[in-house]
Amino acid sequence: MTGWIAVAGLGPGDDALVTPEVATALDQATDVIGYIPYVARVAPRPGLTLHPSDNRVELDRAHHALDLAAAGRRVVIVSSGDPGVFAMASALFEAVEAAGAEPDIRILPGITAMLAAAARAGAPLGHDFCAINLSDNLKPFALVEHRLRHAARGDFAMAFYNPRSRSRPEGFARVLEILREECEPERLLIFARAVSTPDEALSVVTLAEARPDMADMRTVVLVGNAATRRVGRWVYTPRSAGRA
Amino acid sequence: MTGWIAVAGLGPGDDALVTPEVATALDQATDVIGYIPYVARVAPRPGLTLHPSDNRVELDRAHHALDLAAAGRRVVIVSSGDPGVFAMASALFEAVEAAGAEPDIRILPGITAMLAAAARAGAPLGHDFCAINLSDNLKPFALVEHRLRHAARGDFAMAFYNPRSRSRPEGFARVLEILREECEPERLLIFARAVSTPDEALSVVTLAEARPDMADMRTVVLVGNAATRRVGRWVYTPRSAGRA
Known part of the structure; x- marks a missing residue:
């Protein structure tokens, strides 16, 4: 064999x-x-x-x-x-x-989790986007911050994996602070927990409303780009983009 | 009904x-x-x-x-x-x-195409990465360039969708020039065409070797981060990262 x-x-x-x-x-x-x-x-x-x-x-x-x-x-x-x-x-x-x-x-x-989460929310990753692992087990938090700032300044939509664990609850709070420095308060975030399982929960909030305890290790967090918006219960990012 | x-x-x-x-x-x-x-x-x-x-x-x-x-x-x-x-x-x-x-x-x-292409190549998207649509049908090329530079400076791996069409063959040549300004010549690129179909073709080259005509509209192009490397016929990005 x-x-x-x-x-x-x-x-x-x-x-x-x-x-x-x-x-x-x-x-x-x-x-x-x-x-x-x-x-x-x-x-x-x-x-x-x-x-x-x-x-x-x-x-x-x-x-x-x-x-x-x-x-x-x-x-x-x-x-x-x-x-x-x-x-x-x-x-x-x-x-x-x-x-x-x-x-x-x-x-x-x-x-992958971000695609399942995006599908439940609508089409928040419908334009250019980044996937970032927020766990600092295998990389320094400085690198997380460096990539977050580039992703925000490039106006990418973002998907965060492993946003928060019991062993490092403060990391995701710092991520939200960095986003608040880089993005407008109306920016849309989606907290998608355990999508497609019986524990599924989805919430859409603005950056101003986002709190660290909205995420745990079963959550993927999606962040829209500057043009991402709601229509009815859905969130989507338009295909057209003008600003550089 | x-x-x-x-x-x-x-x-x-x-x-x-x-x-x-x-x-x-x-x-x-x-x-x-x-x-x-x-x-x-x-x-x-x-x-x-x-x-x-x-x-x-x-x-x-x-x-x-x-x-x-x-x-x-x-x-x-x-x-x-x-x-x-x-x-x-x-x-x-x-x-x-x-x-x-x-x-x-x-x-x-x-x-999605980048995940199928990455799977065929190994694990080139095994760390933080960006997905960028290179088509300028619905966005100015200046925005493509803006995002490319942020993605490169953040040391993201990248996946490019719609890299090249007959109607705009020059765009992807410019993308390679921008990558050469931002990344080292040894950076690994994967040209993955029509993955999982009878027309599938995969090639791995360095940025120095990459040519615009290696891509067409059925190709997804993957770009490693600075740590992406080969092992045998595979290409992978390590899970650990140190530099910021």
């Missing part, structure tokens, strides 16, 4: 947002590796070994996958959303580089 | 990348509206009317959908990729605003 690794995006939560490509890979797998709540989304069956692991052990997980594939196993590493957006694909290639391995790898894209 | 509109993302081309949610909406539809090559991806069946239309008539299409839904039809507007990323969702909300209508609308996310 020839081993392989597929890094698969499970989408934001609803099985109706899992691609057939990912479903097929899971059907063929002998082993599924990933963060506990993502592995819990995979149905157990005979012949399939589930390897759930805790958060922040991404590299261990990647090396485990390489070992299993080298032994001929068919391994799916599951990520929420898309595996290439703040998820397991980069960690796997870091491990490949460190190990000097050349396994059979496929990256299987998924519906 | 109560009419509705779903704006659905068909993904980059392969049916294995169409979500079950979108497949279900297409099964329920009475009418499918969209750009000719996207409507051509929907199988004809009794009871389903296909309404293919030419490029650059997005607002006409949106008003047509509103009229059909008001008459009780179940309308799917199809986009390639994700409907909220440089596609039909924003055009629909512009039409809703202009018409003062309040139809039943759902936006159904899809695998």
Whole structure:
């Protein structure tokens, strides 16, 4: 048996947002590796070994996958959303580089959280936009600030991943302060929590109304550009833009 | 019969990348509206009317959908990729605003081209990134340049949609010049054409090697950040970042 690794995006939560490509890979797998709540989304069956692991052990997980594939196993590493957006694909290639391995790898894209959130809200990312991981686990907050200011001055719409955790509640408060320095108070923000799951909650507020406690680690925060506006219950960014 | 509109993302081309949610909406539809090559991806069946239309008539299409839904039809507007990323969702909300209508609308996310392209290349968007539409149909090139410089100075990875068309071949040449002013010559670029279709072609080059004719309107161009590197045939952006 020839081993392989597929890094698969499970989408934001609803099985109706899992691609057939990912479903097929899971059907063929002998082993599924990933963060506990993502592995819990995979149905157990005979012949399939589930390897759930805790958060922040991404590299261990990647090396485990390489070992299993080298032994001929068919391994799916599951990520929420898309595996290439703040998820397991980069960690796997870091491990490949460190190990000097050349396994059979496929990256299987998924519906990343910002696209699911944007769809629920309307079309807030309908013009140029940035995706920024606000977690400072792997980068200094100074870099977060640097990118935020460039994103705001470029009038990009923005999507923030991992906005807030219990271990660093102050970071997102600082993000809102920076946005208030760069953008007008009427700027629209969308707090989209656990989209497509039973816990889904969506709120649209202005920058003036936004509070740090509106976000947690299951929230994606979308920020419109200067032209983003409401129509009825929807928020959208027009396709045309004039100012530079 | 109560009419509705779903704006659905068909993904980059392969049916294995169409979500079950979108497949279900297409099964329920009475009418499918969209750009000719996207409507051509929907199988004809009794009871389903296909309404293919030419490029650059997005607002006409949106008003047509509103009229059909008001008459009780179940309308799917199809986009390639994700409907909220440089596609039909924003055009629909512009039409809703202009018409003062309040139809039943759902936006159904899809695998957008940059995620499919990134997956084929490895994980080039594995850290903070921007998506920029290089078409200057609806915005001045000065705004494209403004955003490019901010994206480069913020050390974002980038994804460029609509990089080049026959009607404006010079724009992408200017984009490469701006990147050369802002980034080092070793910066990695990925030209990803028609990913997941029979015409798929992927090439990885340095900024020094990049030429305008490497892109056409079926190409998504990905640009790494300063830390993006190769491992074997793959390109990835590490999760850690130090500099600000």
